[in-house]
Amino acid sequence: MRTTAHELEKAILVRIAAGTYAPNSRLPTCEQLAAELGVNKNTVSKAYRALAGRGFVRTSAGRGTFVLMRPVKSVQDPSVALAELSSLLALVVQEAKLAGLGREQFQEVVDQITARYYDRATPRVGFVECNRLDASTLSRDLQVALGVPVEPLLIEDVLAAPSRARRRGALRPGNRA
Incomplete structure (x- = not known):
């Protein structure tokens, strides 16, 4: 029976959930996992891409694929x-x-x-930028890298209403925008 990328994706998630692949650890290369499981390396690559798209792992060219601390919150039903x-x-x-x-x-x-x-507290992170598109894009990138939610904020909004930004977790009393 032929293993599909979707089945492999689920199997990798099981290993992540079981702690076999710990947060921030490097996953086996496509070639290594393909050899271990007896599947095509392209199938492994496709599964890794799908997991990256869902926020479970991040891939860095030349460095490998790494398990994120927790999946990035996806917008889905x-x-x-x-x-x-x-x-x-x-x-x-x-x-x-x-x-x-x-x-x-x-x-x-x-x-x-x-x-x-x-039961653990999730840190609140805000990313302040002057450009809405950059704030959104860079916040998403940070969220993937850090494994925690990152809220994009515009500097003009923070300067106009610092108390609101503070309530949203971006600023602490005594910090300057």
Whole structure:
């Protein structure tokens, strides 16, 4: 049976979710993963591109593909995201059963991971720029690189209403725009 890029994408997500590929770690090269899994390197490349497009990894020419701290928030219908997550979670549960984990052991691991990601405070980052297009584009790039939400702000808006920018998390008292 031939492995599709979509199936490979899900398998890589399972490895990321399981911690096999930790945040900020470098993924195997396309050639290495293709050899390990017995698939074509173009299939691996296509899966990596799809994961990069969804904000799970970033690719740097000549350096490799790296797991992001957390996926960049994508604009999509929540029901679509829930269906994708359900599908991914089903794969993780199957993997846990194959590894011999009991239901209680697996639930304990899920609870620990859930607490780690849901119970920590997410930093608020604002990027101030004088040009709306640049603010938006550079904020998106920073969001991918940092793995945290970055809000684009225009310098004119910050200067006109610094208290609003402060509430949005971009400025702290005592900092200057």
